[in-house]
Amino acid sequence: MFGFLAADIGIDLGTASVLVYVKGKGVVLQEPSVVAIEKDTQKILAVGEEARRMIGRTPGNITAVRPLKDGVIADYDVTEMMLKYFIGKICGKRLLLRPRIMVCIPTGVTTVEKRAVLEATQSAGARKVYLIEEPVAAAIGAGLDISKPYGNMVVDIGGGTTDVAVLSLGNIVYSQSIRVAGDKFDEALVRYIRKEYNIMIGERTAEELKINVGTAFPKERSESMEIRGRNLVTGLPKNIIITSEETYKAMEEPIQAVIDCIFHVLENTPPELSADISERGIVMTGGGSLLNGLDKLISERTQIPVHVAEDAISCVAVGTGKALEHLDKLEPSLITYKK
Structure with missing residues (x-):
């Protein structure tokens, strides 16, 4: 945990993961955008990597959710709780002055979607919130x-x-x-394996397959990986081997x-x-x-x-944080929210 009076914080609020950049310290946190919640009480049980490990493995009363979908907030309350948790983890609980936070958003999001990000970040503990478009942050x-x-x-x-x-x-x-983007690559692999092999795999297995043997250029890679899924005919677990060439066809x-x-x-x-x-x-x-x-x-x-x-x-998170150091040049093109 990092303790300080207040800091400029850049947040890459991604569909798959959240990265947090603190001025003078660099990227201090990188965790999956996943929250595990108890259904009855709506109590948060785990956030980030701990919650990601629960995906597809939770009992009936616990659900592991991704509060962001396609780069925008799908569940406002859970996003706010997740941001509050990460900001608290970075800044500590006792802040004399709340931080200024810059959050990146995809280009072309609606006014309502922008407002949701601004208000969720402000409610999570920001003094002032700025939004920056992802390509600008990525370039910086x-x-x-x-x-x-x-x-x-x-x-x-x-x-x-x-x-x-x-x-x-x-x-x-x-x-x-x-x-x-990346999630659609994973979904394409799940669909291909279901269609070609009659086997259902989970999103974590699909992601591992993409990282380990996936390719967009078959000439460059020729590898294979053994994966396990559930046979849709028998309902039993089954192992199959998938090659790089197949991942290209799938994606x-x-x-x-x-x-x-x-x-x-x-x-x-x-x-x-x-x-x-x-x-x-x-x-x-x-x-x-x-x-x-x-x-x-x-x-x-x-x-x-x-x-x-x-x-x-880390590019977008680093660019988001660095943009706060050049507010004089960028502020006219940024969206701000101050309560």
Whole structure:
């Protein structure tokens, strides 16, 4: 636990995980966005990694829920409780001055969805709340200088959303957000295995399969992994072996949706900025960008160099925190909430 009077905190409030950046300390917390709740009393039993381990393994009176869906709040009360828990874990219980908090949101979210994030964060203990769009935070976290009049393209693939944006002079020139990302890759694997093998697997198994042998570029990877699921005919557990080539077939549709989104943004980018992007390349951030071969596939399809950011998972959280240090430049484009 970290104790201080108050601090500037950046929060990457993701569908799959929450990362918290504290000024001067870096990323101090990275936990799954999962909360375990007792159904009858609505009492929180576990948050984060401890709650994630309960997914698919809870008795009837306990439910493990993900309060965020597709990058936005699906359960307001649980999100507020989760944020309160994480802020308390970071700041300690006795704060003389409540922290200023910046939270990132996907591009294109509605006013109602923005308001829900602002109010949940304020209720969780913030003095002042700022919202920043994910591609801006990702670009800052990846070390791009977006203040100059040059085109920078960022592809941020998280758990619930993929945000593609072209940035110049500190702001977004053109962007698109689609609700296809890491979770949809997992769902595609679950569907494929059910269809091809008549076996049901859980989301944790699908995620492990994606990380260990999943690929978007079959030429680059040829591995296999043994997984266990439930046979839908007999109802008994069964082991099967899945290869990298099969994971590509399974995830082809959501991968293509991400590539289509990139093409759409490129087609709507002013010519001068397009020239900058073809020279400087595309920067990928987020956990989904680490899918084996995805950078090579995008580069092959677009004929533009693609670079995966050095610390792709933490980029948005780091950028969100660093943005608080440059409020004078960014504040006009931020959404704020002060009670």
